[in-house]
Amino acid sequence: MTKLRWSIFLILLLPACSKSNELKDEMDAFTGFQQPAGFPAPVYKLVSNPVTKEGFELGRKLFYEPRLSRNNTISCGSCHIQTAAFTHHGHDVSHGIDDRLGSRNSPPIMNLAWNTTFMWDGGVFDLDLQPVAPITNFVEMDETVGNVLNKLRQTSPYPALFKKVFGTEEITTARMMKALSQFMVMVVSDQSKYDSVSRKQATFTPAEQQGYALFQQKCSSCHQEPLFTDHSFRNNGIGAGPNNDEGRYPITLNPADRYKFKVPSLRNLAYTAPYMHDGRFYTLQGVLNHYALEVQDGPTLDPLLKINAKPGIPLSAAEQQLLLVFLNTLNDRVFVKDKRFSEESQ
Amino acid sequence: MYRIPQIILTILVISSGISACKKDDTTPVADETVKATLSIQFDNIAGDKNLQLNTGTYVNAAGEAFKVDRLKYFITNIKVRNAGGQEYIVPKDSSYFLVSESEAASQFVKVRVPEGEYTSLSFILGVDSLSSVMDVSKRTGVLDPSAGMDDGMYWGWNMGYIFFKMEGISDAAPTDPSGQHKFRYHIGGFGGYSAPTLNNNRTITINLSAGGAAKVRRGREANIHLMVDILKMFNGATTVSILTNPTVMFGDFSAKIADNYTHMFHHDHTEN
Missing domain, CATH: 1.10.760.10 (Cytochrome c-like domain)
Known part of the structure; x- marks a missing residue:
């Protein structure tokens, strides 16, 4: 004061x-x-x-x-x-x-x-x-x-x-x-197009808007707006890498935490490839393929990825394209x- | 703003509950009393021998011969009690000590307590959870996390202090990348910040009656002489073998070692 x-x-x-x-x-x-x-x-x-x-x-x-x-x-x-x-x-x-x-x-x-x-x-x-x-x-x-x-x-x-x-x-x-x-x-x-739209200073294109709707439906429970992470630790089913990094488990010694990693923000993905804790995906398309087709089941796989008969998130090729269009609005050139x-x- | 984690709140609630239930005979001594210095000596030994870094050879219950090249541990939260049951708790911020076998002065822990005759001593081997999460500006002296990997008593990757560190050489230990047969015991774990995990803090209470009460008065410096037998870290409820467990850091087995080393401390005598 x-x-x-x-x-x-x-x-x-x-x-x-x-x-x-x-x-x-x-x-x-x-x-x-x-x-x-x-x-x-x-x-x-x-x-x-x-x-x-x-x-x-x-x-x-x-x-x-x-x-x-x-x-x-x-x-x-x-x-x-x-x-x-x-x-x-x-x-x-x-x-x-x-x-x-x-x-x-x-x-x-x-x-x-x-x-x-x-x-x-x-x-x-x-x-x-x-x-x-x-x-x-x-x-x-x-x-x-x-x-x-x-x-x-x-x-x-x-x-x-x-x-x-x-x-x-x-x-x-x-x-x-x-x-x-x-x-x-x-x-x-905080200067991405998404932020401008949130502040009513800009509007999404129809494709961005559709991608945003899909994002809210399929991704936002973990990647919560406006920071695009809920700061939780989850096993997203990418499977252990060659060094068997167990993620959060060595911190808590709780077996339920095996292979869990922090949910990363989705801001500025255009600048931050590769993706995941070990950088195993070089493209966002690779990440979306993973969620659509390649999620591996396991004792600690996140429950949100087990809702459907097949582990993962159902995403058609067209839906993936719309998501990519929306994710592009999270890039902050000013930053x-x-x-x-x-x-x-x- | 700063959210006090639930675990710590729980600890606070539980501990305040405990103090509320305390019997009347443990009422803390009023703080306006005249204070004098009490010295507590941590004299590290290995069974029948004095501990000598790098040169002495000792044998544990598993029959493994070993040498020690580093020994450090935190002594904090010191309390004394007189025959009448009155307890004095040394203020927390004057009660953080790091005993190191390579620094003679560190083996004499000196605190200010009211004049009186004390028949019981207690301390924590470790750094309690509230101290483990406090602001960096309060982490000075032995709590300053600036010492680094070898000499330091702090984990940067899984934030917290190493309570007890003993390293040495034994033929029972496998060859490490540097070609040495090293064993390393780094024991820590304050209970976790946002998720509960191991708490290896141990409270040790020592009855001083048999070895001689500490008579604290001005002009003198009573010294409680403790023998700290590092063999007890290996030989206890769990027999710790260097061959089986050459390296113990943050893992479930560390709790067994902490349980063992709780019994290291023996009151030999008091110099009044």
Whole structure:
């Protein structure tokens, strides 16, 4: 409340002040975290880490900082590339430090403020501690958070930047993580055609509208609007891969969780191929074929895929085409080009 | 905003229920009393021998000879009780300790408690569920998850602390990719955040009467000298074999190891 009053006060002062335009531009440019119209309240506790311009910029710098890895070669942005909607486009699984291969497909850094858990298996439940996992993973960055902090302490301008954000030059685990979170929660995708239609600023073509109706009928119970995921863990019947990744089971040790993975969002699919936790499908057509024809039954197969005589979702070729047309309305061109999120803008 | 997970709420509800049912004789000592330092020494041994990292050789009940090169465990939530049944709970944020065999100072856990004569000590071997989900800004000192894979006591991939870590070498262990015959026991699990799972936190209560009550008073530093016999981790209700289980981390078997190591602690004597 106080903050708001101060802003109003400052805005009122602006016309009187000679440097008003410059200041006004800056204030207009950075609006902090905004809950998009039609989106639910964020899950991330912004109260304990309010996003500031300086904090967001420090977080962005850290996101693109290769010193987060043992030999200073891999940054978060290495496997979460903006033009690929913050995934590792073209890679079924990612290659990290020393070209070591991971076992899962790099998920998008997108709309994380609404995530209840992180990772394909939900093993991380707090965004502020999520970066510890890739930093310490042997095949990703193979570093310790302690070493990263030491490197940052010795690297200009980090001490000065931390002082700008947190008041002193001290660089701690909590400060580094809070800054990274400030960047990550700001990476919001809400400018697709679907969003414009939801806000009555555009209309679907007849094919898009038919595809949307089919989506609501056949897909939306798991891929809930407007985030296009219900954040649950499900076995979608793709069957175990060669490494027998059991998904959520190693996290909960509950046999009912075997082969369950987090339901991914359907936003920005045009930029994020390949698909599934191990990137086994190169095209969306492949994904739809799977649901229509290739779902494998098993003890933990999702009940929603067992409604019909044959496991899966009945989808004719024509229906699949309409779904593809609708899915195309979920691609957010503004998001993948947004200068605020780019490595070059630092 | 921040949703307190149901499990934790349940724990809170249950524990508040328990404290409501407590008998009168366990009323906590009022906090305005004069406090002094109480030291608790965790003296790690292996049966009849003192534990010596890297050099000492020990044999477990399965007949397997082994050496230890790393031993660390969390001691938290310390409480003391006097002969009259009055209990003092050390404030949670002053009660997180990491005992490490390679750091002598860490083996003396020092807390401030009211002056008095204590006949019972209890602590958690682990990090309780509320502490395991708290904000990163509160995770300082031994709870700072910055130490990394080898020295660290934190799992990044399945968020939570490793309560007990013991690693070493034994011919009974299979060859690992580095060519060594290593065993690794990393025991953790606080009960789960959004889905219930293993809780390997164990509360250990030690009667100090036989070995000598701790007389806490200003100007002195009473030291409760505990012997911590790491052989008990192998030899207990479950006989743990390095050959059968060379690596135990987050899995059902870890609970058996936690049950075993609950019996490691023996009060030898108190230096008053």
